Amino acid sequence: MTIQWFPGHMTKAKREMQENLKLVDLVIELRDCRIPLSSKNPMLDEIIQTKPRLIVLSKKDKGEAEITQQWIEKLKDDTTLVIAADLLHDSFVPKLTQACKEVMKEKIERMIRRGIRPRAIRAMVVGVPNVGKSTMINRLAGKKIAQTADRPGVTRSLQWVKLNKDVELLDTPGVLWPKFEDPTVGFHLALTGAIRDEILPKEEVVVYALKWLSDNEPQRLKERYALQNLAADPYALLTQIAVARKHLNKQGEADLTRTIDMVINEIRNDKLGPISWERPA
Ligand SMILES: Nc1nc2c(ncn2[C@@H]2O[C@H](COP(=O)(O)OP(=O)(O)O)[C@@H](O)[C@H]2O)c(=O)[nH]1
Ligand SMILES: [Mg+2]
Numbered sequence: 001m002t003i004q005w006f007p008g009h010m011t012k013a014k015r016e017m018q019e020n021l022k023l024v025d026l027v028i029e030l031r032d033c034r035i036p037l038s039s040k041n042p043m044l045d046e047i048i049q050t051k052p053r054l055i056v057l058s059k060k061d062k063g064e065a066e067i068t069q070q071w072i073e074k075l076k077d078d079t080t081l082v083i084a085a086d087l088l089h090d091s092f093v094p095k096l097t098q099a100c101k102e103v104m105k106e107k108i109e110r111m112i113r114r115g116i117r118p119r120a121i122r123a124m125v126v127g128v129p130n131v132g133k134s135t136m137i138n139r140l141a142g143k144k145i146a147q148t149a150d151r152p153g154v155t156r157s158l159q160w161v162k163l164n165k166d167v168e169l170l171d172t173p174g175v176l177w178p179k180f181e182d183p184t185v186g187f188h189l190a191l192t193g194a195i196r197d198e199i200l201p202k203e204e205v206v207v208y209a210l211k212w213l214s215d216n217e218p219q220r221l222k223e224r225y226a227l228q229n230l231a232a233d234p235y236a237l238l239t240q241i242a243v244a245r246k247h248l249n250k251q252g253e254a255d256l257t258r259t260i261d262m263v264i265n266e267i268r269n270d271k272l273g274p275i276s277w278e279r280p281a
Contacts, residue, residue, distance in 0.1 A: 010043070010177060017047055017174040020124055020158070024170060026052045026103055028096075030127035030136065033057035033068045033084055034276045036075065038188040039128050041176035050079060052103045054123070056096075057084040058132040062192075067276035074280040079103075087132040087139065093163055096140075100167050121167050122160070126174035130194040133173035137161060145171050184208075188277045193268050206260045207234040209267055212277070220272045238263075 021027070027048050032039040036057060055075055057068055063084075072082045081103045085092050100121050101108070111118045125133050138144050141161040160168040180186040180195070187208040189195045213221050214230050214237065221230055221237075225244045231237040235256070241247075241263065242254035249255045266272060 013174070013176055014043060014047060017126065017176070020170060020172070020174060021048070021051065023158070024051075024122045024124045025107070026054060026100055026121055026123040028054045028056055028100075028123050028125045028169075030056050030058050030125060030131040030133055032059050032131050032192055032194070033063040033071065034059065034192055034274075035188040035278045036071050037278050038178060038180070038185040039131055039192075039194065040178070041128055042179045044126065044176060047176075048126075052107075053080045054096075054099050054103050055080060055082040056136070057082065058087050058136075059192075060084040061086040061089070062270060062274050064274050064276040067279050070280045087135045093140065097163060097167050120162070120165060122170070123167060124170040124172075124174060126176065128176060128178040128194070130192075133175070137169065137171060137173060140169060141171065191264070191267055191275075191277060202260050202264055206238070206263050209263065210234045210237050213272070213275075217272075217275070224266070224272050 029040075029044065029048075036055075057063075057071060060068060068084045072084060076082045081099055083095060083099050085095070100123060104121050108118045125137060127133050134145075140163055145161075159171045161171050162168050178185060178189060178194075180189060186195070186200050187205055190197070190200045190202075190205045191209055210221070211234050214232075214234075218230055221227065225241045227240055227244060231240055238256050238259055239254045242256055242259040245259065245262065247255045247258040247262070267275065
């Protein structure tokens with residue numbers, strides 16, 4: 001799927017999401033724990049307004065634990081609770097149920113005081129592409145749900161995925177696009193594998209990453225590529241890495257194209273360890 005900023009597409013996605021929002025008590029917003037700012041849709045706050053929200057920072061296994069914890073503290077507010085999850089491995093039904101009940105606590109208590117027996121909390125999952133919406137819904141449903149939701153112009157009947165007596169989830173996630181006119185947002189999405197390589201030149205992405213790593217995590221670069229010191233210029237640094245990895249052409253010159261591909265793949269596959277590209281100020 002090509003992710004671009006399609007205003008027409010967005011309008012439709014927004015309208016559909018607003019329709020579905022009427023059906024739920026609570027919004028579960030997924031964001032990638034490594035890039036909680038870049039993996040957010042800027043229109044979402046306006047669409048959700050004051051509806052109670054649970055933010056799930058996904059891909060916990062790929063982020064730095066302390067930084068994810070800092071984000072959990074930073075992003076929570078009066079109407080928003082934040083948790084982190086490895087959606088592939090955590091058995092999070094109890095954790096998710098608990099969090100949903102926590103977010104809805106006041107409303108539930110009010111109903112009980114009025115003698116109304118609370119029905120199951122109804123929630124919908126929203127987020128930008130690649131944050132794990134389908135993974136989460138499918139795991140919670142215990143089966144693969146048809147993946148038509150990411151395509152425009154396909155309407156389907158909504159179903160509820162029952163987690164237990166307390167929580168029901170809409171089986172169709174709300175998809176909104178990230179806004180990546182800001183180059184940093186684009187780089188962060190590319191480094192975490194959220195956008196296709198055709199959208200941003202790999203070379204620019206790698207230059208950004210090497211500069212960021214030199215500034216923030218120089219030790220990791222030194223260890224991974226067995227370098228004593230890191231050249232300040234990103235191309236000189238790339239050449240150092242190319243030589244260290246013997247990426248040389250027949251003339252014995254550094255073949256940076258190969259090195260660029262390797263560095264981006266190694267970063268995405270966590271060969272330099274878990275990296276949180278965005279950190280609370
Ligand atoms: N390591 C890891 N990978 C995840 C996690 N959640 C989702 N993924 C992977 O991220 C990719 C995108 O997930 P998907 O559910 O399709 O995202 P969607 O576009 O929001 O529906 C898939 O390759 C998933 O296997 C997670 O918590 N940890
Ligand atoms: Mg999906």
